[in-house]
Amino acid sequence: MTEIAFFGAVEIGLVYALVAVGVYLSFRILDFPDLTVDGSFPLGAAVCAVLLIAGLNPWLATLAAGLAGAAAGLVTATLNVRFKILHLLASILTMIALFSVNLRVMGRPNVALLMQDTVLTPFYGLGVPDHIVRPLVVGLVVAVVVLVLARFLASEFGLAMRATGVNARMARAQGVNTDAHIYAGIALSNGLAGLAGALFAQTNGFADVTTGIGTIVVGLAAVIVGETVLPSRALVLALVGCVAGSILYRLAVQVALSADAIGLQASDLNLVTAVLVAVALILPRLKAKAARGTARSTGTAK
Amino acid sequence: MIVVDDIHVTFGRGTPLEKHALRGIGLTIPEGQFVTVIGSNGAGKSTFLGSLAGDVLAETGRISIDGTDVTRWDTPRRAGLVARVFQDPMAGSCAALTIEENMALAAARGRRRGLALALGGDRRNGFRDRIAALGLGLENRLHDRMGLLSGGQRQAVSLLMATLAGSRILLLDEHTAALDPATADFVLDLTRRIVRDNRLTTLMVTHSMRQALDYGDRTLMLHEGRVVLDVAGDERAGLDVPHLLALFARQRGGLEISDDSLLMG
Numbered sequence: 001m002t003e004i005a006f007f008g009a010v011e012i013g014l015v016y017a018l019v020a021v022g023v024y025l026s027f028r029i030l031d032f033p034d035l036t037v038d039g040s041f042p043l044g045a046a047v048c049a050v051l052l053i054a055g056l057n058p059w060l061a062t063l064a065a066g067l068a069g070a071a072a073g074l075v076t077a078t079l080n081v082r083f084k085i086l087h088l089l090a091s092i093l094t095m096i097a098l099f100s101v102n103l104r105v106m107g108r109p110n111v112a113l114l115m116q117d118t119v120l121t122p123f124y125g126l127g128v129p130d131h132i133v134r135p136l137v138v139g140l141v142v143a144v145v146v147l148v149l150a151r152f153l154a155s156e157f158g159l160a161m162r163a164t165g166v167n168a169r170m171a172r173a174q175g176v177n178t179d180a181h182i183y184a185g186i187a188l189s190n191g192l193a194g195l196a197g198a199l200f201a202q203t204n205g206f207a208d209v210t211t212g213i214g215t216i217v218v219g220l221a222a223v224i225v226g227e228t229v230l231p232s233r234a235l236v237l238a239l240v241g242c243v244a245g246s247i248l249y250r251l252a253v254q255v256a257l258s259a260d261a262i263g264l265q266a267s268d269l270n271l272v273t274a275v276l277v278a279v280a281l282i283l284p285r286l287k288a289k290a291a292r293g294t295a296r297s298t299g300t301a302k
Numbered sequence: 303m304i305v306v307d308d309i310h311v312t313f314g315r316g317t318p319l320e321k322h323a324l325r326g327i328g329l330t331i332p333e334g335q336f337v338t339v340i341g342s343n344g345a346g347k348s349t350f351l352g353s354l355a356g357d358v359l360a361e362t363g364r365i366s367i368d369g370t371d372v373t374r375w376d377t378p379r380r381a382g383l384v385a386r387v388f389q390d391p392m393a394g395s396c397a398a399l400t401i402e403e404n405m406a407l408a409a410a411r412g413r414r415r416g417l418a419l420a421l422g423g424d425r426r427n428g429f430r431d432r433i434a435a436l437g438l439g440l441e442n443r444l445h446d447r448m449g450l451l452s453g454g455q456r457q458a459v460s461l462l463m464a465t466l467a468g469s470r471i472l473l474l475d476e477h478t479a480a481l482d483p484a485t486a487d488f489v490l491d492l493t494r495r496i497v498r499d500n501r502l503t504t505l506m507v508t509h510s511m512r513q514a515l516d517y518g519d520r521t522l523m524l525h526e527g528r529v530v531l532d533v534a535g536d537e538r539a540g541l542d543v544p545h546l547l548a549l550f551a552r553q554r555g556g557l558e559i560s561d562d563s564l565l566m567g
Contacts, residue, residue: 156406156415159399163407166396173355173394175381175411175467233447 001258004131009254011135013222013247015199017142019215020222020242021149022192028223028238029153030165030185035091035216036076037193039098040069042212044197046105049113049207058119062198069194072098073187081179095212102209110208118202134203141199142243145192150236161185193219214270217277222246224280252276304331304354304471304503309363311349311527323349324360325527333470336497336504336518340511342550345524347507351473354505356380367471382412385464389476391456394463397449401440401459404448405429408463432462436492454485458492465500472497474506478513490517511543511550521546525553 001009019037026034044065051061072094079090103109123133152158163171164181171178193215201207226245232238256272257264264272311324323346331337341347352358354365356377364373367383385408388394395404406420406429426444434441436458440451448456457477464472474493478486494517497504508514514521521538523531523546530553533541 151419152417154419154421155417156410156420157417159403159407159420160410160415162399162403163396166398167393170388170394170396171407172377173381173386173388174407174463175378175413176407176415177378 001254005254005258006251007131007135009250010247011131011138011203012200013250014135014138014142014243015196015203016215016218016222016250017243017246018145018192018196018199019219020226020246021145021239022189022196023216023219024223024226024238024242025149025185025192026189027220028165029162030182030189032080032087032165032182032186033091034073034076034087034186034189036072036094036098036186036190037219038212038215039095039102040072040190040193040212041197041200041215042102042207042209043072043098043105044069044194045201045207045211046102046111046197046209047194048198049111049201050105052113052116052118052202053111058117058121058202062119062195062202065198066191066195069197070187070191072194073190074183076190077183077186081182098212099209102212106207106209109210110206112206113201114205119199120202138199138203141195145195146236146239146243150239153235157181157184214273217270217273218246218249221249221273221277221280224277225249225252228280228284249276303333303368305364305366306330306354307364307366309353309360309365311346311353311358311360323358323527324353326363327524327527327529328363329522329529329532331503331505331520334501334503335520336502337506337520337522338514338518339505339507339522339524340509340514340546340550341524344526346527347524348475349527350524351386351475351505351507354471355384355386355473381469382467383469384471384473385411385467385469386473386475387457387460387464387477389479391453391460391480394460395448395456398447400445400447401433401451402426402429402444404459405433405463405466409466411467412469413467432466433459436462452485454481454489457481457489461489461492461496465496465502470503472502472504474504476507476509479509493517511546515541515543515546523550523553 019041022037026032047068048061048065051064052058076091076094079085079093080087085093120134120137123137124130153162160171160176161181161184163174163176164178168178200211222245223242224245225248226241229244229248230237230241232241253269253272253276256262257266257269306327306329308326308328309324310326313321313323327350339347339350349358353360356375356379360373364371366372372380372383386394396407402421406425430441430444433444438455438458440455440459448459451459478489481489490513496502504518506518515538520534521531522529531549
C-alpha cells in the first residue's frame, strides 16, 4: 500500500468514524436499529455542498449539514414513537424518502466542489502535504465529537438515555421520559451522520446522491471491529473503539482491494464490506462455540 | 395520602378477551400507612398497583396523591411522587449499568435531568454512605455492574433507590416472590426498616397471608377487581391466617380451603 493510499484510508476511516459513533448511539445505547443514516449521510453532504456553493462560511455549512441530519433522525423517531411504526421500517421509510429529498436539495444527482472554500482550505499550504492535512483536520473534529459525546453520556440526561435503551420500563418508573430520550438520541445519531456527510463532501470535493448506499453497514462494521479490538465497558473507550474500528476497517478494505493477487477491484467494495461484517459477526459466535466445546471435552465447566 | 375514588379499568374492551380488571375500587390511605394487599391470581392486585403508578390509566374515577389529581398522569410524571420495587429483580434496575449509575438514575427521579455529571461532586460519597447502611458490603462495589449482584442484593438496592429522591409513596409488587426464603426475610426486614425510617406510605402486594398479617398496619383483600376485605387495628390484630384463608375461600365461592394451603407461605 502506498503512503497516499494509507492516509487516504485513514482519512475516510475518520470521516466514517462519526457515522460509527452515531450508529453506536442508536444500535448499542438506545437499542434502536436505525437505517436512516443511509439517507442522512448524503443529506449532510448535499446540504453542505449547496451551502458552500451559495457562499456560506464552511463551518456554518457543516453545522447546517449536521442539523439537517438531526431533522431526518427526528422524522424516523416520530414515525416510531408517535405513530408506533416498527423502528426498522420507520428508518427505511425515512431513508427512501431522503433519496428524493437529496435530489431536490442538490437539484441534480451530484454537485462538484471544485473552487469552493471548505473547512480544510485554511490548513492547506502550511507546509504539510495535503494528504496528511485532511486526516489531521477530520481527526481533530472526531476527537472533539468523541470527547463531547462521552461527557454528554455521563450527564444525567445521557445516563437516562442509556437506561432507556437498556430497560425502558425501569427508566419510566424512575421518571425518565423515554420517548424524549429516543427523539434526542436518534436526532443526535443522524446529526453525526450528517456531519460525516459534510466532511465527506469537503474532503472528496463532491456530493453525490448515491454515496449513502451502505453507510449503515460501514458504520456497523466499524462498531463491531471496534468492540472486537477494544472490548471495554467504559464509555469513552467504547467510543474510541468505534473510531479505531472505522479506521481499521478502511485499512482492511484498502489491503483487500490493493492486493493484486486476490484480483478484487474498487467495484467489489460493497461485497467486501458485507463479507467483512458477516465474518465479524460470525467469529465471536464460533469462538464461543469452540470455547464451550473445549470446556465440555475437558469437563472444566458446565 | 392517597385517595382512590371508584376507579375502573378494562383491558381489551370490545374483544373476546375483554377483562374488567378493576371494578370500582375506592379507598383512602392516610400518610404513613403500611398497607398489605392480597388476593388470588387475576384479582387485580398488580393492576391496582399499576393504576397508582401510572402504568395503567383508570377509565373512570379519580386518583389523587397528596391532594394532587394524578388520574391522567403517565408513569414518568408520577415517578416523582411514587417509588416502586418490582417482583422481577431484573426489572427494577439496569443490569448493564453500574450500581452507582442506577442510584444516580433513581436520585434524579421527579426532577429535570440536565447536563450536569450524573456522578459529579460528592454524589458518589453520598451513595457510598447510603449503600453501606444496607450492611451488604456493597459500598466497595459501586463500580460493579448491577447484573453481577444476586437477586436479593438487587432488591435491596432497588429498595434503597426508592428512597433516594424523597418520594413519599412506595409500591411493592410481590418484591420478595422471586427470592429464596432466607433472602426474602432479609429483604422484608429491610423493607420494614426503610418504610419506618422514611415514614413512607406503602402498599405491598404479597401472595403470603402470613406476610400480609405480619407486616404493615392494614390489609386489603381484592377479588375480581373489588376490595372484599379491608381490615386494620384491633380487628386485624385478631385475625389469624386460618381466618383469612376462610374469608379468602368464601370469596372464591366456598372452594376447598386445602386448595389454598400453598398460599400459607
